[in-house]
Amino acid sequence: MGAGNKRRYILLFGAQGSGKGTQARLLQDYFDIPQVATGDLFRYNLKNQTELGKLAKSYMERGELVPDEVTNAMVRERLSQPDAQEGAILDGYPRNLAQAQALDEMLAEWGGEVTQAIYIEVSEEELLRRLTGRRVCRECQATYHVVFNPPKQEGVCDRCGGELYQRDDDKDEAAIRRRLEIYMKETLPVIEYYRQRGLLTTVNGEQSIGDVNREIVAAVLNSDEQ
Numbered sequence: 378m379g380a381g382n383k384r385r386y387i388l389l390f391g392a393q394g395s396g397k398g399t400q401a402r403l404l405q406d407y408f409d410i411p412q413v414a415t416g417d418l419f420r421y422n423l424k425n426q427t428e429l430g431k432l433a434k435s436y437m438e439r440g441e442l443v444p445d446e447v448t449n450a451m452v453r454e455r456l457s458q459p460d461a462q463e464g465a466i467l468d469g470y471p472r473n474l475a476q477a478q479a480l481d482e483m484l485a486e487w488g489g490e491v492t493q494a495i496y497i498e499v500s501e502e503e504l505l506r507r508l509t510g511r512r513v514c515r516e517c518q519a520t521y522h523v524v525f526n527p528p529k530q531e532g533v534c535d536r537c538g539g540e541l542y543q544r545d546d547d548k549d550e551a552a553i554r555r556r557l558e559i560y561m562k563e564t565l566p567v568i569e570y571y572r573q574r575g576l577l578t579t580v581n582g583e584q585s586i587g588d589v590n591r592e593i594v595a596a597v598l599n600s601d602e603q
């Protein structure tokens with residue numbers, strides 16, 4: 378959509394509640410490439426009670442990472458789909474160095490590479506406020522917040538009319554803290570990995586959703602020119 382047809386693999390990093398999903402939705406419309414969110418894919422499988430969903434369930438409930446081989450295979454399958462041939466916005470993947478290496482290998486096989494990595498930075502206090510008020514659409518996974526980003530009609534998705542619900546892992550503060558701990562331990566080294574390759578842009582996530590989006594779009598377009 379007006380943003381050229383360069384093949385892009387954009388990675389979104391940020392702790393739980395930093396707005397990766399919210400921003401990925403906006404970016405997929407802007408750049409006309411799909412959002413690929415591993416958390417959403419696992420929740421979809423959970424809902425449909427697939428083997429993959431059953432396997433992922435216990436890890437997700439504890440706020441732990443699903444094993445890499447399962448996650449990598451799922452991402453490979455998703456990125457092979459026809460709608461992802463021009464690239465994708467990866468939300469929630471890679472989450473550790475093993476996944477980052479698996480992604481590099483996958484993309485190299487297809488003659489592609491990671492083009493941009495964006496780190497959305499938000500304080501812990503703000504993260505907790507956001508997660509407790511989050512609501513998600515059962516049908517299309519769009520994300521809302523009861524105060525910061527409410528739907529037009531309470532409990533109903535603006536995009537598709539689907540029912541909004543609260544994620545199980547958002548109800549349990551212990552699981553939220555565990556996710557944050559794992560994030561610091563496993564994902565910060567991945568962010569560092571992309572920083573060292575000169576691909577990383579850090580964005581202040583404590584602005585309005587629109588302002589965060591403008592900063593990310595500017596960063597992506599800017600790195601195109603380099």
Ligand code: AP5
Pocket residue numbers: 391392393394395396397398399400415416417419436437438440441442443444448468469470471472476507508510511512520521522523525526556582583584585586589
């Ligand atoms: P996942 O679904 O990826 O959860 P997460 O990483 O914890 O991230 P969240 O989805 O909670 O946060 P977000 O950054 O998307 O925030 P959002 O946009 O919703 O993963 C869930 C689980 O799946 C993991 O724990 C793990 O078990 C498993 N998993 C997933 N990926 C895996 C992988 N690669 N390997 C292994 N296991 C994996 O925004 C949050 C709220 O804030 C919303 O209510 C929103 O409306 C609001 N908001 C957003 N932006 C703003 C703003 N600028 N101002 C005010 N409010 C805002």
Ligand code: MG
Pocket residue numbers: 397398399414416468
């Ligand atoms: Mg998300």
Ligand code: ZN
Pocket residue numbers: 514515516517518519534535536537538539
């Ligand atoms: Zn919806």
